[in-house]
Amino acid sequence: MATTKELSVEDKLRAIYDLQLIDSRIDEIRNVRGELPLEVEDLEDEVAGLSTRSEKLKSELETIEELIKTRKNSIDEHKEAIKRYTKQQETVRNNREFNSLTKEVEFQELEIQLAEKQIKEMKASIEHKKEIISQSKERLETKSNHLKHKKSELDAIMSETAKEEAYLSEKSVEYRGTIEARLLAAYDRIRSSVRNGLAVVSIERGASAGSFFTIPPQTQVEIAARKKIITDEHSGRILVDSVLAEEEKEKMEQLFAKF
Structure with a gap:
């Protein structure tokens, strides 16, 4: 993986979405333990x-x-x-x-x-x-x-x-190290303010995942272009296009499949 200074916007989006997938998997593990x-x-x-x-x-x-x-x-x-x-x-x-x-x-x-x-x-x-x-x-x-x-x-x-959580926690730290401080701070802030811990979501049927608010076509085009970090004006979540999301999910599934 490229260092923080060399990351393009697309690389940043992939890295932050990968981090989200890892952290969400850790959340799932902890939710199984529940109370x-x-x-x-x-x-x-x-x-x-x-x-x-x-x-x-x-x-x-x-x-x-x-x-x-x-x-x-x-x-x-x-x-x-x-x-x-x-x-x-x-x-x-x-x-x-x-x-x-x-x-x-x-x-x-x-x-x-x-x-x-x-x-x-x-x-x-x-x-x-x-x-x-x-x-x-x-x-x-x-x-x-x-x-x-x-x-x-x-x-x-x-x-x-236990082993999976420890492994993923290490990976979370590793991925966090590749993301610039400002974007990481935004991710942590959003993640702590939403119930499901989703700070980065993909576009699904013209809206951000889990939202009923439609994203304007022009904004969708900009998101798909991966030239700048765009957030949902309603939820504040960072948005990625569905193609990128699917690619990163497949990559992360291989990581998760180890357990």
């Missing part, structure tokens, strides 16, 4: 979040179970105290000591009631958390299986297209 990489990333985050939450709930369960043990131990201690105070009541010397011990027994009984209430509440909390853990486990399994499927799908697509 899969983002889906996989989102699923990985969700699975990690569910795993963390499940571990946190299990840790909370262990803490509550330890608290229940502590409360049960305290109940045993209060019962022992009641036995002790009741025994002491048998040897009191006056009513004041008896009443004092009675109050101690009542206090211990209240402490037992409180501990039993707390144990009941904690057991209810355990059941609730176990239910949440069970639901989280099911959801985690579902999401993990979905992630595995999506990863497998993405890996399959990547293995099929």
Whole structure:
């Protein structure tokens, strides 16, 4: 291929159209992947979040179970105290000591009631958390299986297209190096502003490809002459004639056929 300085207008048009064909092929490859990489990333985050939450709930369960043990131990201690105070009541010397011990027994009984209430509440909390853990486990399994499927799908697509995309990306860089900076800047600007990424299009049935606006006959003649760079006044896209387009498509098909 000629260097940038030696390119005629026709050579420039061919080079910029070739670049468009290469970049469009790269777009197709990436469109096949679509949203899969983002889906996989989102699923990985969700699975990690569910795993963390499940571990946190299990840790909370262990803490509550330890608290229940502590409360049960305290109940045993209060019962022992009641036995002790009741025994002491048998040897009191006056009513004041008896009443004092009675109050101690009542206090211990209240402490037992409180501990039993707390144990009941904690057991209810355990059941609730176990239910949440069970639901989280099911959801985690579902999401993990979905992630595995999506990863497998993405890996399959990547293995099929990675080499081709890398090769075409190198070719894109190579072709960009042959195009003058101003034309390349225009190409990049147009390409980034249109949905389908087509900055260079051919004439089809008297209109630019994908457009319903007819191009005047005189303009069509000028495009076919390949003496200057002409853009579509409606879309701003760079225009090439259909003959040149077909010739370059055939040439690029040979490049793409390697994969």
